[in-house]
Amino acid sequence: MKKTIFLMAAALFSSVTFAQSKNFLDTxxxxxxxxxxxxxxPDRIYLNIIIQEKDTKGRVSVEEQENQMAQRFKAMGIDLTEQLVIKDMGSNFKKYFLRQKEVLKSKQYSLLVYSGKELGDVMIALEQLDIANTHIEKTEYxxxxxxxxxxxxxxxxxxxxxxxxxxxxxxxxxxxxxxxxxxxxxxxxxxxxxxxxxxxxxxxxxxxxxxxxxxxxxxxxxxxxxxxxxxx
CATH class of the missing domain: 3.30.110.170 (Protein of unknown function (DUF541), domain 1)
Known part of the structure; x- marks a missing residue:
């Protein structure tokens, strides 16, 4: 009995499907x-910034350069909370070994700006701070x-x-x-x-x-x- 009911249901389903297909084809x-x-x-531009310790006699630390950059950005009206993030949060600092086995620290950031004009202002500011290791990662709309x-x-x-x-x-x-x-x-x-x-x-x-x-x-x-x- 169950088998008969199943066969009847399957036949009914097939006929309905066929009728629907036929009606569609007949239209x-x-x-x-x-x-x-x-x-x-683009109105969202992401700039990659890397700050390294200066390999000079009067070495400038990453922290000092970071503070200078943050102060300059704030003066320009950049919201550091919304627009600046640190990459590689797990390590924060990457270390570079020179030929003399000396270790220099480095820190990487991603800065979000909203126009070519704002990016131009940022690039001028970074140049004045002697931070040259930058490149554009991507742009979005x-x-x-x-x-x-x-x-x-x-x-x-x-x-x-x-x-x-x-x-x-x-x-x-x-x-x-x-x-x-x-x-x-x-x-x-x-x-x-x-x-x-x-x-x-x-x-x-x-x-x-x-x-x-x-x-x-x-x-x-x-x-x-x-x-x-x-x-x-």
Whole structure:
């Protein structure tokens, strides 16, 4: 008896599935694909900074350089709590062995700035403090999630416009969407070690001026496939 009930349930499920598939296939539809992309300017720039003890007669310690850097950053309006972090928190200090077997300490930081202008100010300040071991790690766009959703909506609207253009000469009308597929490929959400262009470095009365920096823009794109039901 149980076996009979199971076979009846399986047959019923199969017939329902077949009917659904058949109904979908029997519906006249048009499939269109649309791609939308844009370029955005990074607004989160991560700068890697390494401070080392000076190998000189009057050696300057890491701690002294760190304090000087922190004071300069505070004077520039940088929030040290939010924008500056120490890398390798487990060790804090890395040690470098010289040929004379002497040990020099080093400390590494990551600084977050929000514009090319702010980065230029930081680089000038570090140069004045004789801290030259720096490089840009990556750049990001802070509103990436919202931008991706906006692009997907625009892509669906474009797919509808294409469907209207294709069916208008045939005298048919585009109905409701019966299937939507997001075919966007994965892409990096940031530029790793991005290219940057320093337009100019000038000096006025001995005072260094902020660098005018343009960053490589981040390309964001999305692709959708949409099936629209057709009617006469």
């Amino acid at each position: 006249p539809y048009l499939e269109t694909q649309a791609k939308v992309d844009t370029l955005v300017t 802070s509103m990436m999630d919202e931008l991706e959703l906006e692009l997907k909506s625009r892509a669906v609207k474009r797919a509808k416009q294409k469907a209207d253009a294709l069916t208008r000469p045939l005298g048919q009308k585009v109905g409701m969407a019966i299937h939507i597929a997001d075919n966007s490929n994965y892409y990096p959400r940031y530029n790793q070690a991005p290219m940057m262009e320093m337009k100019a470095v000038s000096a006025d009365m001995g005072q260094a001026q902020p660098l005018d920096i343009d960053f490589e823009k981040i390309n964001v794109e999305t692709t959708v496939n949409v099936k629209f039901a057709l009617s006469n």
